[in-house]
Amino acid sequence: MKIIDVASRLYHIPPTVPWEDATHRVANLEFIITHVTTDAGIVGAGFAYTTGIGGSAILALIDDYCRTMLVGQDPRQIERLWSFLYGQLHRSGTGGINTLALGAIDIALWDIAAKWYDVPLFRLLGARRDSIPTYGSGIDLFLDSDALLNQVDGFLAAGHKAVKIKIGRDNAEEDLDRIVAVKKLIGPTRRLFVDANQRWNVADCMIRLQKLGAFDLGWIEEPLHAEDIRGHADLRGFVALPIAVGESLYTRHQFADYLKANAVDVVQADVCRVGGISEWLKIANLSASFHRTMAPHY
Numbered sequence: 001m002k003i004i005d006v007a008s009r010l011y012h013i014p015p016t017v018p019w020e021d022a023t024h025r026v027a028n029l030e031f032i033i034t035h036v037t038t039d040a041g042i043v044g045a046g047f048a049y050t051t052g053i054g055g056s057a058i059l060a061l062i063d064d065y066c067r068t069m070l071v072g073q074d075p076r077q078i079e080r081l082w083s084f085l086y087g088q089l090h091r092s093g094t095g096g097i098n099t100l101a102l103g104a105i106d107i108a109l110w111d112i113a114a115k116w117y118d119v120p121l122f123r124l125l126g127a128r129r130d131s132i133p134t135y136g137s138g139i140d141l142f143l144d145s146d147a148l149l150n151q152v153d154g155f156l157a158a159g160h161k162a163v164k165i166k167i168g169r170d171n172a173e174e175d176l177d178r179i180v181a182v183k184k185l186i187g188p189t190r191r192l193f194v195d196a197n198q199r200w201n202v203a204d205c206m207i208r209l210q211k212l213g214a215f216d217l218g219w220i221e222e223p224l225h226a227e228d229i230r231g232h233a234d235l236r237g238f239v240a241l242p243i244a245v246g247e248s249l250y251t252r253h254q255f256a257d258y259l260k261a262n263a264v265d266v267v268q269a270d271v272c273r274v275g276g277i278s279e280w281l282k283i284a285n286l287s288a289s290f291h292r293t294m295a296p297h298y
């Protein structure tokens with residue numbers, strides 16, 4: 001089997017109202033859908049996404065640069081193709097739009113493999129579990145209390161046993177009010193996670209987190225800037241609350257740095273951002289060797 005074409009399309013999908021977390025306003029989601037066509041009649045679909053920046057650059061990397069490297073290759077040699085493409089893309093940077101482009105291709109190659117072997121992807125990957133726990137979450141920092149509780153109600157109605165909400169308002173009391181209200185709604189048996197989207201520095205964060213200790217939260221997500229590994233390690237020594245990080249990391253090397261520094265409890269690798277399923281699995285194995293839990297970001 002050989003690859004005969006690679007072609008992508010970029011879709012802009014605005015949310016009904018712009019979403020806001022503690023650091024970003026999302027007025028436009030971008031989805032890059034990549035189709036890898038083979039001479040066996042199998043077409044693999046992969047995708048990347050952004051929260052509003054870089055979509056056309058990702059599409060150009062895939063269709064203008066990677067396409068010619070892929071045509072004529074056997075799509076089942078995923079590991080070889082991944083390594084080759086990563087080596088080429090690395091000439092213009094390590095992670096970011098490069099690994100997003102690579103991720104769309106890698107996901108399409110796994111799709112081809114699953115179709116070729118005629119099994120669902122989870123079966124092809126080894127299928128450790130038959131089901132996984134889920135949580136409901138939204139980009140909801142801008143919602144008032146009624147709208148937030150309404151959204152959480154929807155998550156519970158959909159069957160989620162846990163919920164994640166955004167925090168990081170300017171006024172710390174407003175964060176606490178939101179947590180109290182949601183805890184009351186979901187009751188004592190369901191878990192609540194909170195996400196600050198890199199809002200604070202270590203000193204601000206320690207003040208904020210002291211007040212959260214009483215709420216039995218499942219984790220605090222991205223409390224500090226994603227590049228502040230030392231800060232996350234310091235924070236872990238200061239609070240009992242598990243720290244979740246990973247959606248803003250783009251390579252296995254960045255995850256290794258976090259793990260070696262004892263700076264993360266819950267690893268949230270994003271399959272698109274890290275370069276696809278192949279790299280996600282390596283990060284999962286790396287995390288397992290440090291006895292850390294994975295909670296995929298996407």
Ligand SMILES: [Mg+2]
Nearest residue numbers: 195221222247
């Ligand atoms: Mg997050």
